[in-house]
Amino acid sequence: MSNHVLVTGGAGYIGSHTAWHLVAAGHEVAVLDNLYSGHRWAVPGGAAFYQGDIHDRALLDEIIRARGIDAVMHFAGHIIVPESLENPAKYYRNNVVGSLNLIDACIANRVRHFIFSSSAAVYGAPEFCPVSEAAAPRPINPYGATKLITEWTLRDLSAASRSFNYVALRYFNVAGAHADGALGQATPEATHLIKVACQVSTGARPRMTIFGDDYPTPDGTCVRDYIHVDDLASAHLDALDYLARGGGDSVVLNCGYGRGFSVREVIDCVKTVSDVDFAVKTAPRRAGDPPELVADNEKIKRVLNWQPRHDDLATICRSAYLWEKKLAAEKS
Missing domain, CATH: 3.90.25.10 (UDP-galactose 4-epimerase, domain 1)
Known part of the structure; x- marks a missing residue:
């Protein structure tokens, strides 16, 4: 089943790999990225590219309507734990406020499916490992807190809108590069x-x-727990297929080995x-x-x-x- 997918942060490390997989699978893909840490060259051929920000509601409305978007994959978040401790306002502004703006635009424009780039950081320091989704989330840094708040936002807004469902993927440690050498992590001053x-x-x-x-x-x-970026990308396509098939309720899932x-x-x-x-x-x-x-x-x-x-x-x-x-x- 082909979907019209908007990939926010699709010029970044994980977003670009996932956009590549989407295009290869025959989906119609639009990428929105402000190139803060992403690269224009990483956007796959065949994907429409928009340089802009998730805070720009008018641009979001324009893209969703013009491209007939029926699914969003949201990668446009700040992700560096030490930086989130030093500058938490930056993380709450982008990861929480920006995500709310995007989710609100999706619901207003009748986008049906949303796949969220969440994080194992929501668990904090879990009492038991391996940690399951049933464990109580207790983030110990602002990065993890902002991811958890966005999960709650999705939960509450989807409950109020029956036509909107989501999968939140809690990533563990993502690493590696695409097998053909065309894509890999090029984030400036990466800490991974x-x-x-x-x-x-x-x-x-x-x-x-x-x-x-x-x-x-x-x-x-x-x-x-280290996961190859291509396996993480494939999990996003599996999540899209699950939602598009009407496979079940919105769900939060760990993504690790x-x-x-x-x-x-x-x-x-x-x-x-x-x-x-x-x-x-x-x-x-x-x-x-x-x-x-x-x-x-x-x-x-x-x-x-x-x-x-x-x-x-x-x-x-x-x-x-x-x-x-x-x-x-x-x-x-």
Whole structure:
């Protein structure tokens, strides 16, 4: 079934990969991005591009009506945890107020389906891991709080509008690059562990830092569930199919592989796939980092019949490393 899909933040890392998958699957795609952290070159051919902002209600109305939009995938959020602690107003303004403006425009223009880029950060530091969607959300940083507030906004507005339904995907740690090397993470000053490690391995950064080695984990460093960006993109298409088929009620779903790796294990993996031994220093813990965050992913497999294809840390790290090598070669 073909849909007319608006992808907000579709020039960014996850948004561009998902837009590529949408176009390849035959959907009509429009991308809205203010290019704050995205890139025009990342927008797939065949997608209409609008440079603008989710705060611009007139532009949202224009795009939705002109393109006959019946589904929205919303990626246009700020995502850096330390920055959210330093500048929470920036995160509430964009992630909450901007999302409300977008959701309101969708309902007013009779857009039926909404897929939201949420985060495992809504769980904070969960008591048990793997953590399921039934766990009480307790975010410990403004980034996670803004994602949870937007989930609540979707819940309440959809309850008041029977024709509007949604899937909120709670991402765990997204990494890797597209298999053909055409797309990868190019976010300026990215803080994601695998990207940073790959940048160090290619010489784009001189060293990297482990923030905290005294956590209650096997090797003292934080443990996370890492998911390949292409598997995350495919989950969005599965979510769209679920909504378009009238498969059931609006739903919140974890999106991860269900197993975790420590910071040290990830760094060792990058060293192995790159065959480069690089400098790593240790610093005190950062505020807002839970010790362990791993998904219970049984629900997304059951509800969406999601079947990940890249569930392997070495595969994720290798694709990210090859992407960083390509970026380094282009700069040289």
